[in-house]
Amino acid sequence: MNEVPPPAHILISSIQHLLLMVTSLVIPILFASQLGATQEFTASLIAFSLLAAGIGSIIQSVGLPFIGSGYLCPNVCGPSYFGASLAAAWVGGMPLVRGMTVVAGLVEMALAPLIQKLRKLFPIYIVGLVVAMVGVSILAPAITSFFGLSFRDDAIRSIDMLIGGVTLLVMILANLWGSRLVKMYCLLIGVLVGWTLACILCPEYWNDLVAAKGMPVVAAPSMGPAFGGITFSLKILITFVVIAIIGSLKSFGNLLAAQEISEPDLKGTDFAPIRKGLLADGLSTVVAGLLGGMAVDTSSSNVGLAGATKVLSRWISVAAGVIFVVLAFFPGLIVVLSAMPKPVMGASLIFAGSFMVTTGLQEMFSESWDARKTFVVGVAFFFGMSTAFLPSLYARTPHIMQTLFTDPLATSTIVAVVLNQVLGLDAVFRRLKGKGD
Amino acid sequence: MDEETPDSVRGFRSTARGLHGPRLRLALSFAVLAAFLVLIGGCASRYDELDLTMYKYRDTRNLVKFVYDASRILSRDGEAGLSYLQSHRKDFQTEGFYLYVYDAAGTNLFHAGMPELEGKNLWDVKDKDGKPAFQLAVQAMKDPSNPHAWVQYSWWEPGSFYPVPKASCHFAVTTPEGRELVVGGGIDYPHEEPEFIRIVVDDAVSLIEREGAKALTGIADPASEFVYRDVRVFVFRRDGEMVISPAINSTFSQTNLLECVDEAGQKPFVQALETLKSADSVWGTFMAKSPYDTRLKRKTLYTRKRSCSRTKRST
Numbered sequence: 152m153n154e155v156p157p158p159a160h161i162l163i164s165s166i167q168h169l170l171l172m173v174t175s176l177v178i179p180i181l182f183a184s185q186l187g188a189t190q191e192f193t194a195s196l197i198a199f200s201l202l203a204a205g206i207g208s209i210i211q212s213v214g215l216p217f218i219g220s221g222y223l224c225p226n227v228c229g230p231s232y233f234g235a236s237l238a239a240a241w242v243g244g245m246p247l248v249r250g251m252t253v254v255a256g257l258v259e260m261a262l263a264p265l266i267q268k269l270r271k272l273f274p275i276y277i278v279g280l281v282v283a284m285v286g287v288s289i290l291a292p293a294i295t296s297f298f299g300l301s302f303r304d305d306a307i308r309s310i311d312m313l314i315g316g317v318t319l320l321v322m323i324l325a326n327l328w329g330s331r332l333v334k335m336y337c338l339l340i341g342v343l344v345g346w347t348l349a350c351i352l353c354p355e356y357w358n359d360l361v362a363a364k365g366m367p368v369v370a371a372p373s374m375g376p377a378f379g380g381i382t383f384s385l386k387i388l389i390t391f392v393v394i395a396i397i398g399s400l401k402s403f404g405n406l407l408a409a410q411e412i413s414e415p416d417l418k419g420t421d422f423a424p425i426r427k428g429l430l431a432d433g434l435s436t437v438v439a440g441l442l443g444g445m446a447v448d449t450s451s452s453n454v455g456l457a458g459a460t461k462v463l464s465r466w467i468s469v470a471a472g473v474i475f476v477v478l479a480f481f482p483g484l485i486v487v488l489s490a491m492p493k494p495v496m497g498a499s500l501i502f503a504g505s506f507m508v509t510t511g512l513q514e515m516f517s518e519s520w521d522a523r524k525t526f527v528v529g530v531a532f533f534f535g536m537s538t539a540f541l542p543s544l545y546a547r548t549p550h551i552m553q554t555l556f557t558d559p560l561a562t563s564t565i566v567a568v569v570l571n572q573v574l575g576l577d578a579v580f581r582r583l584k585g586k587g588d
Numbered sequence: 589m590d591e592e593t594p595d596s597v598r599g600f601r602s603t604a605r606g607l608h609g610p611r612l613r614l615a616l617s618f619a620v621l622a623a624f625l626v627l628i629g630g631c632a633s634r635y636d637e638l639d640l641t642m643y644k645y646r647d648t649r650n651l652v653k654f655v656y657d658a659s660r661i662l663s664r665d666g667e668a669g670l671s672y673l674q675s676h677r678k679d680f681q682t683e684g685f686y687l688y689v690y691d692a693a694g695t696n697l698f699h700a701g702m703p704e705l706e707g708k709n710l711w712d713v714k715d716k717d718g719k720p721a722f723q724l725a726v727q728a729m730k731d732p733s734n735p736h737a738w739v740q741y742s743w744w745e746p747g748s749f750y751p752v753p754k755a756s757c758h759f760a761v762t763t764p765e766g767r768e769l770v771v772g773g774g775i776d777y778p779h780e781e782p783e784f785i786r787i788v789v790d791d792a793v794s795l796i797e798r799e800g801a802k803a804l805t806g807i808a809d810p811a812s813e814f815v816y817r818d819v820r821v822f823v824f825r826r827d828g829e830m831v832i833s834p835a836i837n838s839t840f841s842q843t844n845l846l847e848c849v850d851e852a853g854q855k856p857f858v859q860a861l862e863t864l865k866s867a868d869s870v871w872g873t874f875m876a877k878s879p880y881d882t883r884l885k886r887k888t889l890y891t892r893k894r895s896c897s898r899t900k901r902s903t
Contacts, residue, residue: 186873234883241852241875304779306646306684354633386853543880553882 156464160335164462165470167339168225171452171503172204172471173488174296174496175227179445180489182233186240191375194482197489198372199444200228201479207435207447208472211428212465220428222409223457223468226435229448230292231398235390236445242387245443246380251391252446254383256436258395259402263429266403266422273403276515276524277567278420281404281560282411283511284535285451286504288401288560291539293504297497310352315494318345322502326459335460338499345495359490366483378443393554395436397561398448402432404560405449408510412458455503458510527570535563634660639735642786645779651685652736652757655773658687659759662771666763673698685775686746692768694722701746715742716751718811725770728813729760733790737772740784740816745776752776753817755784780819782871785890788814789869792821793892808832828857850874851884860891868893 156164179200183193207226214221232255239247273281295303297319299311322341325333333340349356406428410421428449435447453471457463478484515528538545539559545552556562638656640649658680661669670689673680677700680687686701694711710722721741728737737758742751756774763769778784792814795803807814807821814821823831828846845857856874863870869892875884 238852238875238884241850241854302645302779306650308646542882546878546880546882557882 154464155466156462161464161466161470163336163339164460164464164467165474167336167342167460168223168453168456168467168471169474170339170342170488170491171456171499172225172227172450172475173491174292174452174500175204175230175450176200176485176489177292178228178230178233182237182240182445186237188377191373192377194485195372195375195378196444197485198479198482199374199378199442200439200447201444201475201485202372203435203439203442203444204228204447205472205475205477205479206438207431208475209469210434211431211449212468212472214465217430218427218434219431220406220409220424221465222406222413222424222428223453223463223465224405224409224428224449225453225468225471226432226447227450227453228445229398229436231394231401231448232446235387235394238390239384239387243382243384245378246382247384247387249378249440249443250381250383251387252440253381253437254388254440255391255395255398255446256433256438256440258392259399259433259436260430261433262396262399263426263433266426266429272568272572273420274571275420275518276520276528277564277571278404278407279511279513279515279517280528280531280567281400281511281564282408282514283508284560284563285401285404285408286455286507286509286511287536287539288558289451289500289504289507293497293500295497296493297501299493299497301493311492311494314345314349314352314492315498317348318342318495318498319501321345322498335462337460338456338502341502342491342495342499345498346492349492349495353492356490356492359492360487362490363483363486366486368483369480370482372479374443381440389554397557398436398446399429399432400564401451401560402429402449404564405451405454408451408507409454409457411510411514412454413463451507452500452503455506455510458506459503523574527567527574530570531563531567534566535559538562642783643781645781647684647775647779648755648781648783651773651775654682654685655687655757655759655771658689658773659761659771662689662761662763662769664764666765666767669763670697673700677703685773687771687773690722690725690770690772692726692770694726697769714811717742717815719813719816721756722770724813725756725758725772729758729770731787731791733794734787738784738787740778740813740819743774743776753778755781780817780888782888782890785819785888788816788819788821789890789892792823793894796894804832808837810837824857826861851877856889857891860889864891864893 155161176197179196180193183196186192188196204226211219211224211226212221213219232252236248236252239251243250297315298307299315300307318341321344322337325337325340329337329340346356350360403425406425407420409428410417410424414421432447432449439445439447453468478488534556536559538556545556548556555565635653635656638652640652643649643652658673661672663669665672673687673689680698681700687698688696688700688705689698690696690710693709695709696705696707699705712720713722714720719741721739721743724739724741725737728734728739731737737760739756739758741754741756743754744750745752754774754776755778756772758770758772761769761771792803792807795807799806804823806812807823809815820834821832822834824845825831828844830842830845834845846855846861848857849855852875854874856872860870860872863872869890872889872891873886874889876887878885
């Protein structure tokens, strides 16, 4: 985790992580398209988001004394904030998005010191469940991308399935049967093979790459008039606070997974780096708001990739962060990386997500099991997955449930934590009775 | 001898030696495969002359290509082409859509999904909302702002009985024998393409320009092409007063549209008017809430101004 690999190895591994990180650029692109924004606005939003995510990744992993986990756990544009940011943009434009993103970041930072107090709330088996659900949370974008879809209900092309299938197969086979070097770069190899195949078989993907030709090579991100100022609104404060809490829980899961992968010999959970990691996550979100980018979050898929390749040096995350910062000044390169064919993107997310899910399950079943844990995990899993299978059902529930039961990760975490406390009341009662006797 | 040979030359020889036999064959096979794939990828597409950039969804683009292919067969082979369609019926009915051919008078000549319609005249057939589907197709083919002659109506699936919303595109074909044909195909439960909305709003503007205030009755008619599924062309004045309501067939409730806010608290009509100060048309969005979804739903609003007559129309 702390060793410094040779420069070439750092560079190639960070590019490998970068290829996963750029998949998150779809969030500012989608955000701008929902607003009907101009190309200049979109370019600025991507550039500022890259800057924020890059700075966040560096702070998270470089090993500063009071902030940052020191794990390979880079920052990307956070999907959790997408809906709330869009609502803020409607009400008050980018100034309000910036202001509310800063508020959300501050809430995340305020929550960080409390994480140590959560030790009893998050026993190992619940931590495992949270980590597994982090993997599940990327299921929808991973599968829709794998089938080459931009819109969920659109037609699926056989060629996209072929590209996605070949990419995933190359990644898996490189990981299973490759030499040490091939194993380390299995995702990069898969992406290169898949991308080449896509450009040969499908002119559309080649044309997406050619679009970068007209872009300026180097350009400083400019803050246009749409980004000017920072404003706040009490009306949408609660929404942002709730999302900040959910974002913290997600980052908590990511950091726990990163710790599990990076320090497998650790007995129990070491909350100090997780607290520092959450603080860095919050600060990165504040930076994103100040710069004018989308809110950032820790990346589940990159933690999964680290687990898959067993390459865990935090310097790779730092290098990926530096490249993200540099990329913000190269709009042509951003267009090239954003043009990664959807099936290749989907295969990469499935590959990384597989490790998240299995790491969580291994963690969950690593300790002795009993009926109480069965009900805590089982019931939490049922309610968590129900938000994905039956989203319309929750639209008819009381408002508080609609706010908390938003997706599988947040829902299963809340239900598991509450059930663990409730079903553990007998032990508390026994302890109290013992003291009384 | 080898000891005197420079490293680079030795390296080249060893590489060349290594490429003999099975390795060489393997490398050659890869090269041939790559060349084949490049050849496939580099071939010009038969759809190069079709502009499909205005469509967001692949389903829509696929349908236009599907109907276009059939129109090329008929314009090239004429009556023989029609016989070809009839003898290869299954090729012209996919899971998503099917092909049909009419003559200019509305008599069905070929229907991949409902062969029982062949030989029947459907000129006057109307859907459940009173839309004369074939007449609308003929009208759409003459409309320059509707390049693929889209028509929105209700129909039913072959072998079934319940109505399904449908969007069909059409191509006019003149066979080598000089016969005028209408070739079309439709998609059930179509995606809401912004292009569909642009077509009806632009057509409404043209109608008002041609007929003035008289056109408003036709635009508000639910049986017209200006009202379909949950889309409706409506008209309002610069001060927000409604001429045709976006929701009902009356303006009894004089809500001022400029005062209307969406679920995110924005005023979409105020924003649209602001942009229209320097543009002829504007695409906007507003957020709506469904009782069956926890998330807000994004809806599209296309607004065009017509400065000469104080009216604006949008969907």
